[in-house]
Amino acid sequence: MPEELLNYIVFHWVSIIGLLHVSVSFPTAIHVLLYKENERTSLAWIGLVVLSPMLGSLFYWLFGINRIKRSAQKLLPLPHKAEQSYTDNNCDQQHLPENWHSAMVAGLAIHPFSYLAGNRVTSLVNGEEAYPAMINAIHDAKRHIILSSYIFDCDSLGQQFVDALAQAHRRGVTVHVLFDGVGVGYSWRKSDKALKKLGVKTARFLPAISFSSIRFINLRNHRKILCVDGEVAYMGGININKNNLVKSAVHPxxxxxFTVTGPVIDQISQVFVEDWFYATHENIDFPRYVPKTKDTTAPAAVIARVIQDGPDQNYDKIRWTLINALACAQSTVRIMTPYFIPDHTLMTALHGAALRGVSIEIIVPKRSNIPFFDWAIDANIPRIMAHGIRVYRNKRPFDHSKIALIDDIWSFIGSTNWDARSLELNFEINLECYDATLNAQLTEFFTLKKKNAVLVIKSDIEGLPTYKKIRNNFSRLFTPYL
Known part of the structure; x- marks a missing residue:
């Protein structure tokens, strides 16, 4: 009997493989049709599933499915979710340009966090400014510290954070540190293990090495959050890595x-509290912001609110926020990002603004840390530059800065890149700010970066050798997966 079965398999192996391929690829394709909202992404997945027997389906089930959205809604208690969610505008917008009033109305419909007045937002450029401020805040902590970082290397710089957090724990401060399940693997020495040995409470968000969570291997918590005592917060794009100390780094x-003070701290800390609950099922009672005596020397004029995004109940919040702001642009749009591979919807919004006569400038690195992204960007540049949009290549070794500035009032800062991973797969946090002074300071930062950048000329891309054009456009096909 076994010999007859073996002979049958040998004789009919082509038909058997074909049947297995159909039996796997057909339900996979149906799942794509039912649960993927982006038509171009859906078509790309179906093509991969059909044209790559078994492998395409395996790739989709590992990397293409988002189970987080339903899980997050079930896990997070409704009373807790409603505690700091708002549906009204708690700030006076009369001093803002009139065209941005409707943007706030739409903004509240997009994401139910109020716009809060009375905040200060101060930029910290590179690790030389950011790390000492963050470590000093940890040393000054009296009650509670929460810290989340996509990458927390246990290098010489990371060890300073480990020591500061451990010292805070020893003097009675409550400390919670959240690591991304993939990002923690960037360092061969694990910072979470070093902290655990010193008694500091840590957790991993979607641990990649767990057999029960391998289905989440393509989802990352990309947020960078530090809140201390409900009094000061730090957020933006900087990971904890000695390479951000650019004056001494081998690979700078x-x-x-950004340093943030004011009532919006409560929204920042809430994002961490939700992430910690998702990772541990444990609630954190983090201190709420308490206004202090008014400081007339440094007016807290920034109207701000948190925009959180991820493949959960907050899916697409950042994309819609950007589209909403671009629709209000009247004079200038300035974008700086390490990866600029926007989808068709965002690109259309940018082109629509350019057609209205809005000046749009985009700064990307001349060379990023991922060549595949650079090739995809090169393939897209002729399309991006349509209608007068200007693209600059920053000549610095690698610039990871992320800011978006519109007109002289609106600023968007945080952890989000302009690519499919950030906008669809990652858990991100950004701060939407209205303030002319902050916008002017960041515009100065943008202008300084532009002085070290080269304007991309369309002929430079069109004059590339044919093999590079093929390579670049082949890379562009995979942008839905990047």
Missing amino acids: IDDIH
Whole structure:
């Protein structure tokens, strides 16, 4: 009997493989049709599933499915979710340009966090400014510290954070540190293990090495959050890595981070509290912001609110926020990002603004840390530059800064890149700000970066050798997966 079965398999192996391929690819394709909202992404997945027997389906089930959205809605208690969610506008918008009033109305419909007045947002350029401020805040902590970082290397710089957090724990401060399940693997020495040995409470968000969570291997918590005592917060794009100390790094990474004070701290801390609950099922009672005596020397004029995004109940919040702001642009749009591979919807919004006569400038690195992204960007540049949009290549080794500035009033800062991973797969946090002074300071930062950048000329891309054009456009096909 076994011999007859073996002979049958040998004789009919082509038909058997074909049947297995159909039996796997057909339900996979149906799942794509039912649960993927983006038509271009759906078509790309179906093509991969059909044209790559078995492998395409395996790739989709590992990387293409989002189970987080339903899980997050079930896990997070409704009373907790409603605690700091708002549906009204708690700030006076009369001093803002009139065209932005409707943007706030739409903004509240997009994401139910109020616009809050009375905040200060201060930029910290590179690790030389960001890390000492963050470590000093940890040393000054009296009650509670929460810290989340996509990458927390246990290098010489990371060890300073480990020591500061451990010292805070020893003097009685409550400390919670959240690591991304994939990002923690960037360092061969694990910072979470070092902290655990010193008694500091840590957790991993979607641990990649767990057999029960391998289905989440393509989802990352990309947020960078530090809140201390409900009094000060730090957020932006900087990971904890010695390469951000650009003056001494072998492979320097430019970046920008921000100090935040004011009532919006409560929204920042809530994002961490929700992430910690998702990872541990444990609630954190983090201190709420308490206004202090008014400081007349440094007016807290920034109207701000948090925009959180991820493949959960907050899916697409950042994309819609950007589209809403671009629709209000009247004079200038300035974008700085390490990866600029926007989808068709965002690109249409940018082109629509350019057609209205809005000046649009985009700064990307001349060379990022991922060549595949650079090739995809090169393939897209002729399309991006349509209708007068100007693209600049920053000549610095690698600039990881992320800011978006519109007109002289609106600023968007945080952890989000302009690519499919950030906008669809990652858990991100950004701050939407209205303030002319902050916008002017960041515009100065943008202008300084532009002085070290080269304007991309369309002929430079069109004059590339044919093999590079093929490579670049082949890379562009995979942008839905990047």
